[in-house]
Amino acid sequence: MSKVQAFQDSEICAQLWEKFWPKTCIFDLWGIRSCFMRHYNRQNIFFLGESPRRGRCFLPLSWIDEEEYFAQFPGETWKGKTWLEQNKILAPDPQFLNALMGNLQGKLFIRYIDAEILPFYDTPFTVDEVGYLFFPEQYEYSFENYFMTFSKKTRKKFNHELNLLHDQNVHYRYNHMPDIDWMFEKNLSVYKEDSYFYDSRFLKAFIDMIEFLKNNGLLMLSSVLIGDRLAAVDVGALWNNAYTVLAGGADRQFQGIAKLINLHHLKLACKKRFDVVDFLCGDFNWKSRFHLTPRPLYELSLPQVDDFTTLHVTEDRISIAT
Numbered sequence: 001m002s003k004v005q006a007f008q009d010s011e012i013c014a015q016l017w018e019k020f021w022p023k024t025c026i027f028d029l030w031g032i033r034s035c036f037m038r039h040y041n042r043q044n045i046f047f048l049g050e051s052p053r054r055g056r057c058f059l060p061l062s063w064i065d066e067e068e069y070f071a072q073f074p075g076e077t078w079k080g081k082t083w084l085e086q087n088k089i090l091a092p093d094p095q096f097l098n099a100l101m102g103n104l105q106g107k108l109f110i111r112y113i114d115a116e117i118l119p120f121y122d123t124p125f126t127v128d129e130v131g132y133l134f135f136p137e138q139y140e141y142s143f144e145n146y147f148m149t150f151s152k153k154t155r156k157k158f159n160h161e162l163n164l165l166h167d168q169n170v171h172y173r174y175n176h177m178p179d180i181d182w183m184f185e186k187n188l189s190v191y192k193e194d195s196y197f198y199d200s201r202f203l204k205a206f207i208d209m210i211e212f213l214k215n216n217g218l219l220m221l222s223s224v225l226i227g228d229r230l231a232a233v234d235v236g237a238l239w240n241n242a243y244t245v246l247a248g249g250a251d252r253q254f255q256g257i258a259k260l261i262n263l264h265h266l267k268l269a270c271k272k273r274f275d276v277v278d279f280l281c282g283d284f285n286w287k288s289r290f291h292l293t294p295r296p297l298y299e300l301s302l303p304q305v306d307d308f309t310t311l312h313v314t315e316d317r318i319s320i321a322t
Helices: 012-022 030-040 094-101 144-148 150-168 179-194 200-215 257-272
Strands: 005-008 043-051 055-064 069-071 107-113 123-136 170-174 219-226 227-238 242-250 276-281 293-302 318-320
Touching: 005 012, 012 030, 012 043, 012 055, 012 200, 043 094, 055 094, 055 150, 107 123, 107 170, 144 257, 150 200, 150 257, 179 200, 179 219, 179 227, 179 242, 200 257, 227 257, 242 257, 257 276
Parallel strands: 005 318, 069 107, 242 276
Antiparallel strands: 005 043, 043 055, 055 069, 107 293, 123 276, 123 293, 170 219, 219 227, 227 242
16 A cells, blocks of 8 residues: 545535446445435545555545544434445455555444445454345346245235225335325434434435435335325335335334335335335344345454554555645
8 A cells, every 4th residue: 555545525526426426336336425424514634545456445534523433424313323224344455455554533323334345455344233024036037936935824814804905905106205294203202312304404404315215216105005105105216226214104003004005015016026125124024034044244354553554554645635
């Protein structure tokens, strides 16, 4: 590692992101990350390293002042931890992280790291949380094939519960923007302080993200009505034939409504022949019960280093780009 540069100018950081950051999921888009950047207003610092032997390293960070650690950009937090998933550590040269930790004035804590981009060296990555995916191709894009993977008893129970709702006249509508406010209201009324939207910064950033998705033809807003009443609303995004379910709200007076809308996502994915449906992380038992494919995401937690020489790095220097 011959040189590591640090950049803080917002325009330069945007250019670096667009040039070097892999675009493998919806959360890799600058337009998504910048929504949260605007409302959390963190101190951001992007590190770019050049290694003659191993190639380029890139790590965009944000300082989480209230928790006193560096996280992956843009540092959007809920209960002190970041929310955006499939983060990445682009560091093929281990000397890169060594150089950073010898110069950062604080610890490093990066969550939800994509396993496919983990550096191949001895760094203490541990499982953070498990996300859940649905691959329609595994079932030949047939919802019926998927449904038959459940036991006869479970299928009967599902059908009984869902038929009670269908008897009340279930129908769907899509991208009806007024339904978004209802979704926020229901989510907050159910989860209260545990809702992501309880933090006004997160709420405003999420609203901006919805606007970005809408303006770029990526929004998948699904609403379930029973009779003439809204019963459930989910916000999702479709990018590169991958469908990501981001958040939702439901009227719990309708028993089984969450099950109904989640199965609807799977039916739609089969019908539209999506590559994958990503239901993200979260401790919700239904995800494993629905036979979804688990995907562990990882975290990296490194303490602040007081003695730079203990890392055996002698040639690295941080230079601030102006």
